[in-house]
Amino acid sequence: MAFNSYSLRNQFPILQQTAYGYPLAYLDNAATTQKPLFVLDAIQDYYRSFNANVHRGAHFLSDRATNRFEQARERVAQFIHAPENSHVIWSKGATEAINMVAYGLEHLLQQDDEILITSLEHHANLVPWQQLAFRTGARLRVLPLTSNGEWESEYQKYFTDRTRIFAATQVSNAIGVSTPLKTMIQEAKKYSAFTLVDGAQAVAHYPVDVEDIDCDFYVFSGHKMYGPTGIGVLYGKSQALEILIPYQTGGEMVRHVAYQATEFNILPYRLEAGTPHIEGAIGLAAACEFLIQQDRPALLAWEQKLANHVYTRLIKEGGIELYSPEKNTTLVSLSVPNIHTIDLNAYLDSKGVAVRAGSHCAHPLMAQLGVSGTLRASFACYNTLEEADQFCDVLLEAIEILGDD
Amino acid sequence: MTDFPTPCFPTPHAIKQQLQACRSKEETFKALVILSKALPRLSDEEKTEDNKIKGCESAVWLITVEDAGRRYFKADSDAKLMRGVLVAVISLVAGENQQTIQKMDLKSELAELNLSSYLTSSRSNGVLAILKTIGQN
């Protein structure tokens, strides 16, 4: 394989350290990824050379900052294949972007309308819809997907004439499966529902083409794709964005203000009240650039290979429940009967392996799987086969130590 | 009284020796696993919602029993390390009266036992909630 994770790794300074005397194996990438020098430098460069507020006072630095800020929007638009830059709205992250839509569409919902989500959602793509349903008298319905990410039978009956919003994740953060996204979106469109796709777990791994997915809204967070925290994106088709009531108002998003009334600005500014996260936008654009420069199919193949390697080793051991699929995923999600995942996590941590134990912000999905939580090892392009083996070795040791009564 | 004072617990002194001898996180982990075995498990009837401590990622139950002004504690958790921590905590307070327990600085006592990483107020951490429950009621 031409791809070499070792040379890529050198671009991530944080990975060159030990934890409690062991080589640090960072396998919690589905929570957040580490940042390459390219991103770190872009952020530094912003503060060192062109920090100023954007869209405001016309002066040398402000012009530069504004230009780079809008170039960042353009870069992100290209990255997800958005037809226009103004379709990219900055947010704090996926969570805020979903909330922007949930509030923005409230004025269209009526008693007994239906909001449909899937059974694989992160709380971020569940609670805002549930609360919207509470506020409006609409009903939250859940389209059951199997833990392989497949349809349950009779899925069509979940889409009805009352389905106003359909929100689904592209990839499950808890069990790593991809959903049948395009078919679901097509089905939702038959009923003229607004469609939102949670791409938080997709963007770091899969090329995203929002035009091809054909959803009304697509959301993701920068920090899960090698970019900084505190910045994310709400992409929307222009008619969809136009219909949203701004959920925050204030400066920057207005064209004219009088005490009697305010005229809002055009997109994208209409949905971006206040001074934006300029440094975040620039960092996120650098992360897109970083990914664009890579051989992305090779990165994905590598990440999937690591997950598959772990899966194959652990399935051979027996006594381990695996919830992630064998193939086509970049993470491994598991539990061991009679051993708490927190205990496994603590032992892995004590030997330098960073993973995540718990419900992964998906309580209903955990209930569907019949567990209180899982242990998740999630891979990024800089992870190595040695780290995958370190995870397996230490996990098996932990099971040995913890399973003796 | 049936099964109090707390049966077959290592003494606070023994626990202190064991835990302070740990040179690494890994050794502390192993010591806690051994300590956890000293904790008698609760019956299902004792694991009520009322006895459950909120704020822990693993389930933790704590029952206080008072006998002639002295306090004893029964506890359980579905996580083994937490059971080890419970043994350490309970050994510090078992058999004392309420005033004494309230005056104790359990946080620094646990820190002395190399358990400070269990005391950070991260989302997943319930040891502080346990200390609060022990000191409060």
Ligand SMILES: Cc1ncc(COP(=O)(O)O)c(C=O)c1O
């Ligand atoms: C599938 C999914 N959706 C949404 C989110 C929320 O992302 P953020 O916390 O960055 O807003 C996450 C993050 O864990 C996620 O994995």
